[in-house]
Amino acid sequence: EKIFLSPPLHYACQSGHLNVVQWLATQDGVDLNFKDDYGSTPLHLACTSGYLDVVQWLATQDGVELNGNNMFGYTPLHKACEESRMDVIQWLATQDGVDLNATDIDGCTPFYHTCEEGHLDVVQWLGAQDGVDVNLKDNVAKSPLHYACDKGHLDVVKWLATQDGEIGR
Incomplete structure (x- = not known):
């Protein structure tokens, strides 16, 4: 039986702890585009949970993939829409490069x-x-x-x- 375990950054993003996200991002070996076992990045999880401050911070970091796909092909915008996170949708949809x-x-x-x-x-x-x-x-x-x-x-x-x-x- 496989155990699905995500990196600490994923947990901080899905729980909306921006200060923890920002600190973890400064640590060696932390990849802001790292995909968990479902192919979700930290941005996917922040969008799913609706933490706009975390979404905004992640999305404005160099190299963060705004249209990255998880294993189901969902982008972060798909996840925000799936959960009807209006403020996240409105912000993300107006960012350059978001498909x-x-x-x-x-x-x-x-x-x-x-x-x-x-x-x-x-x-x-x-x-x-x-x-x-x-x-x-x-x-x-x-x-x-x-x-x-x-x-x-x-x-x-x-x-x-x-x-x-x-x-x-």
Whole structure:
């Protein structure tokens, strides 16, 4: 049986301890892009947990991969969207180099995750960003509308329908 153990930096990031993150980053051998057994970097974990100060600090360090993928192909933005971390999403999505239409192994963009989670404010904000394709199809030809319908998020379904969604397909 395999034990999944992440480096201390990962724990500090997922717990939001910026002072610990900053100190650990100065230590020999610490890699800010190190991937745990799931392929997640410290930035993935900070985005998942919603610690904006940690996200901002990590993302502005030289060499930190803003679009790095974990084993599922999720970028840090995917993880923030999966957890509906609005402040993290708003900050990260406006940073140079962040790919708003990055796809995971299923062909889903971060926008898909917002629709699947059903938080209308996040869906509307991210959907309004330049370059975000709200009707993009995944690897099996499902759109964000399909995901919202599957989860029963009527308010998201209604909003997507106003965005030129293909309701009949």
